[in-house]
Amino acid sequence: MLRRPLALQKSLVLLATCLLAAASQAAERIVVLTADVAEIVVALGHGSEVVGRERVAKQPELAQAVEIGSSRSLSAEPILRLKPTLVIGSQLAMPEGIWSQLNGLGLKAVKVSAKTDGSDYAEAIRSVGKLIGTDAQAGKLAYDWQNAMRPAQPWGKRVLVTYEGKTVAGRDTPADWLIRAAGGINAAAGIDGYKPLDAEALSKLAPDIILIAEHNRAVYGGLAEFTRRADIAATPAGRNGRVYEVPVHEYFSVNLGSPAAVRKLRTLG
Structure with missing residues (x-):
């Protein structure tokens, strides 16, 4: 009398195991x-x-x-x-x-x-x-x-991140959060989001470090030409050779590589 229920129980366990295995193996698209x-x-x-x-x-x-x-x-x-x-x-x-x-x-x-x-x-x-x-x-x-990504000790450097030499990353942008994670100060923190600035406004931000997205080289003319611009040359970054080209994913989005980007930023000043 006990054999049939036991066999049935074993069958149900086996079926459940197979169904779970099939579910775990079902690939999403x-x-x-x-x-x-x-x-x-x-x-x-x-x-x-x-x-x-x-x-x-x-x-x-x-x-x-x-x-x-x-x-x-x-x-x-x-x-x-x-x-x-x-x-x-x-x-x-x-x-x-x-x-x-x-x-x-x-x-x-x-x-x-x-x-x-x-x-x-x-x-x-x-x-x-x-x-x-x-x-x-x-x-x-x-x-x-x-x-x-725990915030670093205060670093005090003013950092400006620009997309193509005119548009800068203000507050509530990935660049802003990454700069602050590095202990730095976003030179464009007085601006909401991404905004284009004229030469005079950009130079007044007085960044110690400038980062520009390298994939826009055709727009800003390459690093040498960009650093010769009067507004860039007038900044502390321009005067001290602290202008760098960077891959766009490093400072225009937050991603798995952001801890490395934050550490890298602190080495640039």
């Missing part, structure tokens, strides 16, 4: 709208599930993913064509209405960060982990990242 989130997905070991990626996300683990365009000017059509089960990205995804548009089309589209300065990146790591089923691994990654 992920589209990542921003490079900062793409690197989280890769770091958590799910790069092979990414079927679509933003143009800047070029990790080897994403080689199979289709490019969907720039995060600065996204459209729904290339994303829909990939039939994703999950679309994720940060507040860097533009236009802002892309999220409601994708959700309105029946996709699961989740913005995992909301702060314009990127200071909620650790929470974004945890959110991605929850979405793709790697909560514990994401929790450790977020914890380690937060520890590495």
